[in-house]
Amino acid sequence: MSIKKVLLTGVIVIFCLSCAGIAHAKKSIRIGYLAALTGPGAAFGINMLQGHNMAVEEINAGGGLLGRELEAVVIDDAGDPAQSVSAMMKLVYQEKVDIVIGGWGSATVLANYKVCEKAGLPYIEIGASNPRVTRRQNNQWTFAGLQNDEKQAMVISKIAVDMGYKKFAFLHDSNDFGVGGRDEFTKGLARYHLKPLIVESYQFGDKDFNSQLIKIRRARPDALGLFGTLVEGAAIAIQMEKLGMDFPIFSMAGLSNYNYIKLGGRAVEGTICATHFSRHLSAETEAWAKRYEERYKGSAVMPDPNTAWLAYTAVANPFKRAVKLAGSIDKKKVRDALRKVRWREYGQNIDNHFDKEHAIVKETIVVRIKDGDYIPIAQEKP
């Protein structure tokens, strides 16, 4: 065989392989998933990925969407806003996904949504509850798949005041999630003419809260409003116990992941927080939670139905219905369809949809930690 023939054969083979590659790529619908898979947000990100993958598998098992397979493209951003922006750019411009369903951390999402807005790509974010994610001028492409802090705070503050607590101390993360939670809860309390006695803050990733807690203890509150995520939250609960501070903790959904209980142990009993899902709401919720736990039994990070649900529902409900309604995965058509679709999540008593701001409309579920589990104590539309 002459060199020419070898080269020609080689070129033809490579050409055929790339055609096959392109043909394959044309076939699948690519969903980008972006979240913290390492670092302090890892528990959330990994659980959400589990829910995401489970929904993708189930839809594929049922024949896919529009006759095409779903493919999940996963990138870790460590929950860091700067890393997240470049990770999102990779998803959008290199991997060329059809939609992004993911994101964790208000600070992170508030940084990375701009990439999707600029590129004109629908983004159902499932990990940032700061209202600014959707409430802004010219929000064209971003949808909040989880209820924002303003709505959660309305319900939680009402519950706290109804329970008789009046003297609140606030301890919040200085990032967008913590500051947002603090501001919304302040607004919530203001309806009852109440103000926090003392407000202290910390940095995401901090391990020692001694100085803040000593100051809070001096103010003698009867409840603590804690606005931050589960690792710092668990450390705070433990350090509170060591300082003899035994009043309850109220929080948003940042503490509603089972790893908070795993890390905090006995110290977190009695915490009351909002959550997006609970297995105890109905037979359907329990059945789903069991199915999910079976699927991910033995994974390195404990399966957590409360968190995994956020990703599962985003794929299985609004995304699936919007693509069916649009009849295509054209980005604009899917976006327009997302504005119209309605569904009902397991455990909800009202229909769910995205409102004019692209924020989700659903009932807030309030839970209290008792005997190592999140037990629902209230469920209302804010």
Place this chain on the structure above:
Amino acid sequence: MEVLLQALIGGLAVGAIYGLVALGFTIIYRSLYVINFAQGHVFMVGSFMGFVGFSLMRRFSVAVFIFVLIAAAMIAIVTVFLVYGKIHRADHLTFAIASIGVGIIMENIVRMICPDPRAYPDIFREKVYSVGDIFISTQYIWVLAITLALITMLQLFFYKTKMGKAMRAVSEDRDMASLLGINVSYTVYIAFVISSIVGTMGGILIGPIYFFSFDMGFMTGLKAFSAAIIGGIMSVPGTLIGGIILGVTENLGGVYVSSEFKDAIAFALLILMLMVKPTGIFGKAK
């Protein structure tokens, strides 16, 4: 008043741990005049091995403890053999960069195995005692007691044992020590082994107080380095006192100045020290 006392107690405990980890910097600097920037990550790896070992046993176990210390020593020996042994005669910058690299490798290996923070098993059988409004946790008492014991042992080692004296000789004048028959490369290994063991002990002591996480080495390493500079990187008791000064300043600063900028206060102290007396409080100007 109780606020001040409570802040002091917390500061003493965390300061003792900074001092312990800082000893790792001190011992290596005294022997080799280089900064081992992997020390913070050595502390983290030690904490990780303790976490794995004690979690398996679900409580404190002497056997696990000794096993973890031996593992720490072996990691030090392997690192010297593969990396440091070949470059410790090179200039400081080369060593510093290599040690940063070793630290990054350690951090990422642990990150792959354990990506999220974990609660440490209760190895000290934690109880909280209260005296009026002051609360003292038994973990703090253990930290202080063990740190003092370790410092005493180290001082005895350096001043009363042949090996310790040999290491001090190498630190004074390496070539002369070698001419007098001291096996210098042996002392290099010993320096890294001791520094790995004190870092590991710091990691085991801090585990139950905060959580274990793969990224805990970076900040603690920086603070321990500051502690060594503040107290005097050539002095063992000085380093411990530097740690305590740092821990207490951090806590008091957090209470009376700003909790959000606690870390900034700690590093401001470092910068001040470098400007005013770089050899540290207990350091002798060379």
